[in-house]
Amino acid sequence: MKSRTSAAIAGPSIPFMMLFIAAPFAGVFVHGFQFTRAVYETIEIESCTPGLVAQNCVIDNRTRPLAGDEGILVTVGEFVGLGSYRNDLALKRLAEALDGFSRKKLMGIDFRKALRFSVAFALIALSPAWGTGLAIAMAVISVARTVRGQAAFLSPLPSNSMCSFAGELARCRCGRPIQLFACPLRFAGSIASARCGVPVDGACNREYCKSRGDFNGSGRGSSRGRIRFRASVAARHGFQKQIVSGLTAGAVRG
Amino acid sequence: MKVKNFVAAGAVTIIASGAWAECAFENSIPLNSLTADFDAFKAVAASMAECGNFEAELDRDYRFKQPAAFAANPSLYHIGGVSNSPFVPLYDQGTIRPLDDLVAIYGQHLSPNQLIKLDGEIWAIAMMVNVQHLMYRKDILDDLGIAVPTTYDEVLDAAAKIQAAGVVDYPLGGTYMSGWNLAQEFVNIFVGEGGEFFGEGHEPSVNNETGIATLVMMKRLTKFMDPEFLVSDSTYVQKQFQQGKIAIANLWQSRAAAMNNAEDSQVVGMVGMASAPMGAVRPASTIWWDGIVIAKNISDEEADAAFRVALEGLDTETVVAHNDAAVWLIDGFVAGEAAAGAAATAANGAVPYPAGKAMGLMHTALGNIVSDYLTGATSAADTLANVEAAYIAAADEHGLL
Numbered sequence: 111m112k113s114r115t116s117a118a119i120a121g122p123s124i125p126f127m128m129l130f131i132a133a134p135f136a137g138v139f140v141h142g143f144q145f146t147r148a149v150y151e152t153i154e155i156e157s158c159t160p161g162l163v164a165q166n167c168v169i170d171n172r173t174r175p176l177a178g179d180e181g182i183l184v185t186v187g188e189f190v191g192l193g194s195y196r197n198d199l200a201l202k203r204l205a206e207a208l209d210g211f212s213r214k215k216l217m218g219i220d221f222r223k224a225l226r227f228s229v230a231f232a233l234i235a236l237s238p239a240w241g242t243g244l245a246i247a248m249a250v251i252s253v254a255r256t257v258r259g260q261a262a263f264l265s266p267l268p269s270n271s272m273c274s275f276a277g278e279l280a281r282c283r284c285g286r287p288i289q290l291f292a293c294p295l296r297f298a299g300s301i302a303s304a305r306c307g308v309p310v311d312g313a314c315n316r317e318y319c320k321s322r323g324d325f326n327g328s329g330r331g332s333s334r335g336r337i338r339f340r341a342s343v344a345a346r347h348g349f350q351k352q353i354v355s356g357l358t359a360g361a362v363r364g
Numbered sequence: 365m366k367v368k369n370f371v372a373a374g375a376v377t378i379i380a381s382g383a384w385a386e387c388a389f390e391n392s393i394p395l396n397s398l399t400a401d402f403d404a405f406k407a408v409a410a411s412m413a414e415c416g417n418f419e420a421e422l423d424r425d426y427r428f429k430q431p432a433a434f435a436a437n438p439s440l441y442h443i444g445g446v447s448n449s450p451f452v453p454l455y456d457q458g459t460i461r462p463l464d465d466l467v468a469i470y471g472q473h474l475s476p477n478q479l480i481k482l483d484g485e486i487w488a489i490a491m492m493v494n495v496q497h498l499m500y501r502k503d504i505l506d507d508l509g510i511a512v513p514t515t516y517d518e519v520l521d522a523a524a525k526i527q528a529a530g531v532v533d534y535p536l537g538g539t540y541m542s543g544w545n546l547a548q549e550f551v552n553i554f555v556g557e558g559g560e561f562f563g564e565g566h567e568p569s570v571n572n573e574t575g576i577a578t579l580v581m582m583k584r585l586t587k588f589m590d591p592e593f594l595v596s597d598s599t600y601v602q603k604q605f606q607q608g609k610i611a612i613a614n615l616w617q618s619r620a621a622a623m624n625n626a627e628d629s630q631v632v633g634m635v636g637m638a639s640a641p642m643g644a645v646r647p648a649s650t651i652w653w654d655g656i657v658i659a660k661n662i663s664d665e666e667a668d669a670a671f672r673v674a675l676e677g678l679d680t681e682t683v684v685a686h687n688d689a690a691v692w693l694i695d696g697f698v699a700g701e702a703a704a705g706a707a708a709t710a711a712n713g714a715v716p717y718p719a720g721k722a723m724g725l726m727h728t729a730l731g732n733i734v735s736d737y738l739t740g741a742t743s744a745a746d747t748l749a750n751v752e753a754a755y756i757a758a759a760d761e762h763g764l765l
Contacts, residue, residue, distance in 0.1 A: 147763035150721075158481040159448070160490045160653045160693055162710035165477045173566070173721055173764065177458040182435070186763075197757060214742045218733075218750040 145190040148175045148183050387415035387676050393669040395419070397656075398426050398433060399445025402598075402618045404492055404654065404690035412443075412677035424599075426450070427544075434459040439659035442670040446488060447654045448719040449727070451480070455487055456721065460657040462487060466671040474675075478693050480655060490655035491678045492690035494618050495640065495714055496539075496552060497649060497705035501611045502636040504531055516553070516581055516641045516648065519612060523588040526611050536585060537601040537613035540593040540738070547731035548650075552614070553578045555650055555715065556643025566722040566764045568755045570730075571748035579737050579744045586738055594735055603628075605635060614640055614648065620702040621688040637705030639712050647709045650717035654690075722764055729754040 150173050158167040176184040200219045207215035216222060250261045394417050399405045401422040409420035423429065427450040433440040434454055446454065454460045462485040467474060471489070480488035500512060505522070508529055513519040523535035539545040559574040586593050590604070602619045604610040606629040622628065623635040640649035656674045658667050680696035688702040699707060729751045737747035759765045
């Protein structure tokens with residue numbers, strides 16, 4: 111294929127790759143040096159809850175996050191440099207575990223689990239995907255010149271599905287299908303943040319993935335999950351509204 | 365009555381439309397709710413549906429969905445079913461509304477015990493209390509001459525005898541599912557032993573003798589359970605009981621009525637209710653309440669209608685028809701045999717679940733990490749050190765420390 115032709119094929123996807131892949135990745139990288147925390151207030155408050163016989167009313171100090179309009183919590187962001195990375199690597203605990211080499215202590219460090227997952231992911235999902243990609247490319251080159259163009263267009267399909275399949279395997283059936291481009295990115299991302307997809311005691315735990323990934327209100331990686339969920343419910347709601355208004359408009363016109 | 369039930373992915377949806385004779389008023393505003401999925405909420409939701417124009421979603425993952433769903437504007441749900449702990453994020457984020465005005469107009473008949481008050485304002489209407497307590501097969505204990513256990517040591521003795529007799533698949537059941545359930549079991553035993561989760565400020569204090577004793581007891585109990593205990597939630601244990609596979613479990617009172625449901629249960633009339641096993645200080649259980657909240661991000665008209673529909677679900681009629689489904693706080697409830705275990709647990713001095721922001725993070729840390737000890741991956745002390753480390757990281761991230 112002429113280089114100009116291949117540039118014409120690949121060209122249009124480049125701005126989209128920049129927009130949807132490179133830019134978010136750069137954003138995550140920059141945010142890695144920042145830390146956002148909620149602002150809490152401790153107030154003395156009387157709370158009454160039911161008992162089996164009579165109501166329990168107690169006055170105690172209650173710590174609650176400050177909420178602004180529409181229930182969005184007030185947060186402050188600060189630059190912490192490599193602080194979050196130090197936290198994730200748990201250097202102090204790592205040193206304790208290595209001092210006298212306690213395997214069990216080492217096992218308890220989250221980053222180790224994330225690393226194990228990432229390595230497994232690289233071996234199970236990435237190697238075959240790249241191997242398959244290479245094999246397909248070789249196959250495309252070797253086919254007759256007359257059908258090479260069509261073959262080149264179709265070639266991403268098996269490679270993509272291979273990646274999804276292997277990715278699914280590696281992620282213990284818990285995730286969404288992984289796209290070709292997302293594979294190396296996700297791999298890099300999990301190493302970078304040690305925050306995604308650590309299977310609980312190596313078991314295939316759907317609940318666990320759900321709580322980490324989708325809509326758990328607490329724990330690591332949760333804010334992203336919450337944002338994603340919020341975005342999805344908002345999208346769903348907006349979509350429903352559109353359908354309803356579309357139908358109404360149609361009905362009025364009809 | 366046209367009530368359609370859809371069951372999909374662990375969630376049940378009840379949709380109602382049409383005219384309703386059994387509701388005090390006819391609801392003309394489309395309303396919906398998101399609640400837990402146990403029997404009491406099924407009864408309440410069906411009752412609410414009698415008012416018409418109402419869609420109820422009953423989902424075991426309600427606690428994870430509610431905070432974001434109620435924060436949307438307009439809120440995705442009008443009515444929420446909550447208990448102690450899921451109530452906290454909704455209240456903290458200010459996505460539910462105070463109910464004083466509505467109670468003044470429509471809720472004069474509510475008992476003071478039902479009003480969940482914070483800072484003098486009413487934020488939720490409780491309908492029932494729920495505790496975990498001992499359920500046991502009366503026939504098996506009688507046959508083997510075993511007295512009803514009152515402590516976990518006695519539970520272990522009884523389990524050993526039941527195992528030796530080989531009358532059931534596994535002597536014990538337990539809500540030990542990794543995550544929320546497992547953490548709740550830790551909380552029960554830890555609180556029973558007199559443990560306090562936090563020291564000065566919000567510093568964790570679980571890595572101590574009480575914490576280790578709690579873990580050791582949990583592991584001893586699991587030896588008598590189905591080896592798949594890390595996927596065993598309340599519904600799983602309920603089914604184990606109903607199918608005659610287990611003899612003893614510390615299970616939620618809200619599951620008690622299901623034991624005598626002839627459609628599903630092979631052990632009707634055979635399951636006895638007793639207090640949760642006593643720890644060193646109090647029973648290994650915590651008191652929870654369940655009730656309803658009304659979203660803030662909806663119009664006042666919708667809130668008005670939602671409150672009236674909710675009260676329709678929480679009326680005496682519902683309670684009389686489903687007396688044994690819960691320990692109701694509503695007029696008309698007659699404490700029967702199904703409530704005996706809850707009453708005994710409360711009489712023995714069980715305390716309310718210590719719900720709050722820090723406790724939520726601690727619960728999550730426990731739920732994610734305690735299984736490491738039960739599977740043998742880490743020692744008790746290391747497990748608790750990991751729990752504290754995870755809690756500190758989360759609390760720090762949330763700005764609590």
